[in-house]
Amino acid sequence: MAHHKISVTVNGSVESVDVPSNMTLLTMLREKLGLTGTKNGCTAGECGACTVFLNGEPVNSCLVLAVECDGAEVRTVESLARNGQLDPIQQSVIDHNAVQCGFCTPGVLISARALLDRNPDPTEEEIRDALVGNLCRCTGYIRILDAVKDAARVGAAPGTGGSR
Amino acid sequence: MREAHPGLPDFDYVRPADLEEASRFLAQNPQTARPFMGGTDTFVRLRDGFWKETRYLVDVKNLDGRSEITFDPQKGLTVGAAVSMNQVVANPRVGSHYSLLAQAAHRVASYQLRTRATLVGNVCNASPAGDTLGACLLFGGVLRVHGVEGFRDEPLASFFQGPGRTALKPGDIVTAIRFPLPVPGSVGHYEKLGRNLLSDLAIVGVTVLGHPDSSTASGYRFHLALASVGPVPVVLPDLLTQAPVTPEALEEAAGQAMESCHPIDDVRGSARYRKLMVRNLSRRALTRVWEGLQSGYRGE
Numbered sequence: 001m002a003h004h005k006i007s008v009t010v011n012g013s014v015e016s017v018d019v020p021s022n023m024t025l026l027t028m029l030r031e032k033l034g035l036t037g038t039k040n041g042c043t044a045g046e047c048g049a050c051t052v053f054l055n056g057e058p059v060n061s062c063l064v065l066a067v068e069c070d071g072a073e074v075r076t077v078e079s080l081a082r083n084g085q086l087d088p089i090q091q092s093v094i095d096h097n098a099v100q101c102g103f104c105t106p107g108v109l110i111s112a113r114a115l116l117d118r119n120p121d122p123t124e125e126e127i128r129d130a131l132v133g134n135l136c137r138c139t140g141y142i143r144i145l146d147a148v149k150d151a152a153r154v155g156a157a158p159g160t161g162g163s164r
Numbered sequence: 165m166r167e168a169h170p171g172l173p174d175f176d177y178v179r180p181a182d183l184e185e186a187s188r189f190l191a192q193n194p195q196t197a198r199p200f201m202g203g204t205d206t207f208v209r210l211r212d213g214f215w216k217e218t219r220y221l222v223d224v225k226n227l228d229g230r231s232e233i234t235f236d237p238q239k240g241l242t243v244g245a246a247v248s249m250n251q252v253v254a255n256p257r258v259g260s261h262y263s264l265l266a267q268a269a270h271r272v273a274s275y276q277l278r279t280r281a282t283l284v285g286n287v288c289n290a291s292p293a294g295d296t297l298g299a300c301l302l303f304g305g306v307l308r309v310h311g312v313e314g315f316r317d318e319p320l321a322s323f324f325q326g327p328g329r330t331a332l333k334p335g336d337i338v339t340a341i342r343f344p345l346p347v348p349g350s351v352g353h354y355e356k357l358g359r360n361l362l363s364d365l366a367i368v369g370v371t372v373l374g375h376p377d378s379s380t381a382s383g384y385r386f387h388l389a390l391a392s393v394g395p396v397p398v399v400l401p402d403l404l405t406q407a408p409v410t411p412e413a414l415e416e417a418a419g420q421a422m423e424s425c426h427p428i429d430d431v432r433g434s435a436r437y438r439k440l441m442v443r444n445l446s447r448r449a450l451t452r453v454w455e456g457l458q459s460g461y462r463g464e
Contacts (some may be wrong), residue, residue, distance in 0.1 A: 001175070
């Protein structure tokens with residue numbers, strides 16, 4: 001099987017990675033770059049645990065080949081906190097106890113951050129619509145919804161650490 | 165024990181420089197090479213053990229001129245093959261002239277999946293449950309196809325041949341889908357029944373497009389397409405043309421839709437349930453369009 005030398009910017013760092021053709025972005029992040037915040041759930045694009053930003057838009061990284069990311073910009077959950085300060089959506093998820101096992105949380109955070117970036121004042125229906133691709137099997141969704149609503153309410157500019 | 169979703173099988177990733185090279189490669193390796201665009205169907209199928217003969221995945225999304233949506237007030241809409249579902253949903257021209265298409269695209273899976281999934285990919289995948297197929301058919305979609313002998317057009321009306329089977333031949337690559345201008349005053353609506361309100365595959369999908377028509381006795385013409393109730397989408401053109409449009413006439417047209425389909429039992433629903441849901445959802449969609457035609461509603 002062919003291997004490819006790719007250059008990809010991950011969380012602001014330019015990485016040069018050797019990847020086989022069938023390696024997914026998810027596997028590259030976890031196993032080549034050690035970024036294990038991104039989770040491997042269903043590998044079918046349904047659970048959303050593997051959601052990351054690819055060129056500014058959220059994607060299921062289990063459904064993207066690493067080789068397709070040559071020249072791309074990727075951001076994972078590890079990039080959300082900046083300068084030691086949590087992203088407001090992270091802080092809000094903590095404040096609302098919207099985490100139990102935590103497996104879905106990285107994907108939820110990315111989807112929520114993507115939503116607030118494109119729509120800083122979403123309705124509940126818009127939040128539900130944006131998070132429909134992120135399945136949680138233990139906490140339930142109400143606390144997650146409340147966390148996103150609250151992050152929007154306090155003004156969830158990225159990287160500000162929130163106001164709470 | 166068989167792993168539910170194992171890793172991807174071995175294949176070589178191929179990225180052609182241009183359409184000619186891509187078509188030539190695909191035609192030279194008809195059994196072992198597959199084109200892919202967003203990969204949202206391809207990778208799932210490969211992981212599930214289908215297409216075992218695949219040795220090459222040919223990435224066709226970065227070829228020239230394929231990532232644009234263009235609108236011509238005389239000719240209509242062209243959606244490039246690499247245009248994502250989210251781009252279709254967000255495009256103002258689609259929203260103002262083909263809102264039914266945006267509505268259907270929005271019902272596909274989740275936001276992050278729609279970042280990668282493409283309208284043309286949804287069509288080429290030819291799943292009977294495809295959410296956008298009905299809208300593409302009712303808007304008179306025509307695919308622009310590049311093959312080893314050059315470009316040709318493939319009308320969607322004769323494109324679907326079975327689940328996952330289309331009129332495409334080895335070497336064919338769809339570069340865009342084009343839609344003529346809709347009839348002025350058209351109103352559309354998509355009703356989808358899934359196991360949950362959002363995101364799931366359709367157990368039944370009903371797409372309706374209606375418009376005023378001075379040549380019919382009713383003054384209107386409705387077209388209806390059904391998803392997930394046959395091997396290919398079922399289209400019922402030219403409904404509600406004869407008599408005045410009344411609740412009884414809408415009910416009768418919904419019954420006609422139910423009688424026209426022959427679904428199967430599967431994991432998502434029984435054939436009998438699907439037929440009954442076709443009637444209910446068709447009545448709902450037809451009524452919604454009828455109300456929209458009278459109130460100026462243009463679809464969500």
